[in-house]
Amino acid sequence: MFEKLANVFRIPDLRRRIGFTLAMLAVYRLGGHIPTPGINTDKLAQYFEQNRGSLLGFVDLFSGGNLRRLTVFALGIMPYITASIILQLLTVVYEPLAKLQKEGELGRKKITQWTRYLTVILSSIQSFGIALSLQKGGDFVIHPGPGFIMMTMLTLTTGSAFIMWLGEQITERGVGNGMSLLIFSGIVVGLPRGVFDLYDKVHNNAWGVFTAPAMILLVAMMVLVVAFIVYVERSERRIPVQYAKRVVGRKVMGGQSTHLPLRVNAGGVMPVIFASSILTLPQTALYALHSNRVIGPILDALKWGEPLYTFLYAVGIIFFAYFYVSIVFNPNEVADNMRKYGGFIPGIRPGKRTADNINEILTRITLVGALYLIIISFIPEWMIAGIHLNHLPGAVGSWFEHLPAWMTNGLGVTFYFGGTSLLIVVGVAMDTVTQIEAQLIMRHYDGFTPRSGRIRGRRTW
Numbered sequence: 113m114f115e116k117l118a119n120v121f122r123i124p125d126l127r128r129r130i131g132f133t134l135a136m137l138a139v140y141r142l143g144g145h146i147p148t149p150g151i152n153t154d155k156l157a158q159y160f161e162q163n164r165g166s167l168l169g170f171v172d173l174f175s176g177g178n179l180r181r182l183t184v185f186a187l188g189i190m191p192y193i194t195a196s197i198i199l200q201l202l203t204v205v206y207e208p209l210a211k212l213q214k215e216g217e218l219g220r221k222k223i224t225q226w227t228r229y230l231t232v233i234l235s236s237i238q239s240f241g242i243a244l245s246l247q248k249g250g251d252f253v254i255h256p257g258p259g260f261i262m263m264t265m266l267t268l269t270t271g272s273a274f275i276m277w278l279g280e281q282i283t284e285r286g287v288g289n290g291m292s293l294l295i296f297s298g299i300v301v302g303l304p305r306g307v308f309d310l311y312d313k314v315h316n317n318a319w320g321v322f323t324a325p326a327m328i329l330l331v332a333m334m335v336l337v338v339a340f341i342v343y344v345e346r347s348e349r350r351i352p353v354q355y356a357k358r359v360v361g362r363k364v365m366g367g368q369s370t371h372l373p374l375r376v377n378a379g380g381v382m383p384v385i386f387a388s389s390i391l392t393l394p395q396t397a398l399y400a401l402h403s404n405r406v407i408g409p410i411l412d413a414l415k416w417g418e419p420l421y422t423f424l425y426a427v428g429i430i431f432f433a434y435f436y437v438s439i440v441f442n443p444n445e446v447a448d449n450m451r452k453y454g455g456f457i458p459g460i461r462p463g464k465r466t467a468d469n470i471n472e473i474l475t476r477i478t479l480v481g482a483l484y485l486i487i488i489s490f491i492p493e494w495m496i497a498g499i500h501l502n503h504l505p506g507a508v509g510s511w512f513e514h515l516p517a518w519m520t521n522g523l524g525v526t527f528y529f530g531g532t533s534l535l536i537v538v539g540v541a542m543d544t545v546t547q548i549e550a551q552l553i554m555r556h557y558d559g560f561t562p563r564s565g566r567i568r569g570r571r572t573w
Contacts, residue, residue: 119552126287126551133286136278137297143185143274144301148267150260151182155251184271186242187235188298189291190389192276195230197386197432199223200439231276232269239268287551288544295385296540299533337491341538344484347376349477351470356454372446374474377481379436381539384489386436387428391421417493417500426486433482434475443470488535 121127147153203210203223212219243264246252253260275294282290310327317323350371391414413420447467456462460469 120548123551126548129285129287130548133282133288133293136282136286136290137293140185140275140278140294140297141301143271144183144298145181146184148182148184148186149263150254151246152252152254153181156182156246159252182242182246184267185275187238187268187272187275189272189275189279189294190392191234191238191272192227192231192279192291193385194234194389195227197390198230199227200435228273228276232273235269235272236265239265242268287547288540292381292536292540293544295536299537302533337488337534338538341488341535344377344481345539345542349374349376349473351473352458353450353455354458356456372470374441374470374477375481376477377484378441378474378478379433379481380543381485381536382436383429383432383482384485384535386432387425390428391425419500422490422493422499425489429485429489430479430482433478433485437474437478441474443467443474446470485535492533 120130199209203213209223212222240261243261246264247256247260279290279294282288282293284290286293310330312318314323314327350373353370353372355368355370394411394414412418414424415421444467447463447470450456450466451462457466457469460466
């Protein structure tokens with residue numbers, strides 16, 4: 113293994129790319145320690161500590177603690193992700209934007225430019241909502257007033273734009289996807305805090321006689337979640353493809369059998385990020401209007417762990433799973449390419465029948481992948497906040513009052529090692545290692561898995 117790692121640094125271009133990526137991540141972490149001017153950081157950290165088992169604690173986990181300290185990078189890359197979602201949705205319903213997307217590199221650059229502008233607008237709205245919320249929240253602001261609001265908007269919006277630039281630079285000149293690596297670094301930074309939190313609970317015997325069994329069960333659950341994520345992430349549905357023999361000049365081409373691999377979770381972690389960012393945006397932007405008679409109850413129903421939030425989160429994951437797959441995979445284009453090169457699926461006619469067959473299989477396995485993402489995403493929510501079915505209106509909610517308190521209120525355990533955070537860590541790590549291995553194999557070096565030649569899915573569905 114050490115020899116494989118040494119090969120990475122023997123290639124000048126790859127060594128330079130890895131060094132650039134690490135340098136950009138170091139800049140991101142450095143900016144995470146620069147506080148926004150005019151903030152009482154001690155009071156704010158104390159407030160987050162009191163609300164660890166809420167949406168604030170969950171969002172703070174993904175920001176790497178930037179939101180807890182309200183640093184210049186407190187907004188993270190969520191405004192950029194939200195802007196990307198909005199423009200991707202508009203390409204489906206707005207025809208001129210759809211035509212622009214089909215224009216190739218020029219159209220892609222134009223859409224990227226619009227995404228940057230929309231990111232700045234969304235960052236300004238979110239930072240304005242945060243500034244108003246801090247002023248109305250108590251002693252969080254040292255000198256409240258219009259000057260503080262303008263300074264906070266300028267600082268947080270600039271920080272969000274700089275993070276967007278960092279991510280684009282890593283994608284273009286580094287290794288891996290820049291935005292995913294920024295989220296990855298924010299989560300990994302929080303892992304030591306999670307280890308200390310668990311150690312503190314064991315040391316203080318937080319759950320009495322059940323502390324030791326609970327810790328054993330928690331560690332076992334962590335291992336099972338890791339195994340489950342790796343199993344599904346490597347799983348794929350292989351569609352057999354047969355290529356007919358054809359004569360080109362004096363050579364006989366084709367005649368071999370192969371397969372078309374379809375990943376069970378083709379969208380990766382993006383559906384989860386899309387769904388969570390959409391649900392987080394109104395709560396952040398409208399938090400200052402929490403006392404409003406109309407908006408207040410809506411925001412209360414959209415709190416983390418509430419039934420409405422859970423339902424919309426699950427629906428959003430399913431929607432974005434299908435939406436993302438429809439963008440990155442076109443069955444009609446795949447069927448046309450297969451027909452051009454003499455390929456066909458045994459028992460299926462080439463052309464439209466092949467596209468329909470691929471689309472049907474893709475629809476089924478995407479649903480499986482979406483349900484897998486829902487299960488993984490709800491693990492930390494149920495561990496921290498529980499299932500608030502007793503908050504349902506009317507007689508339905510009163511019926512769930514008889515459930516045990518640990519089911520409705522949660523265990524208060526910050527499950528850093530499971531759920532969405534672990535899904536992002538595993539997914540980003542696998543994608544980054546795959547890119548590095550592809551660079552090694554392209555330059556005739558042994559990859560990390562020399563027997564198989566490259567990292568690929570081993571499970572078939």
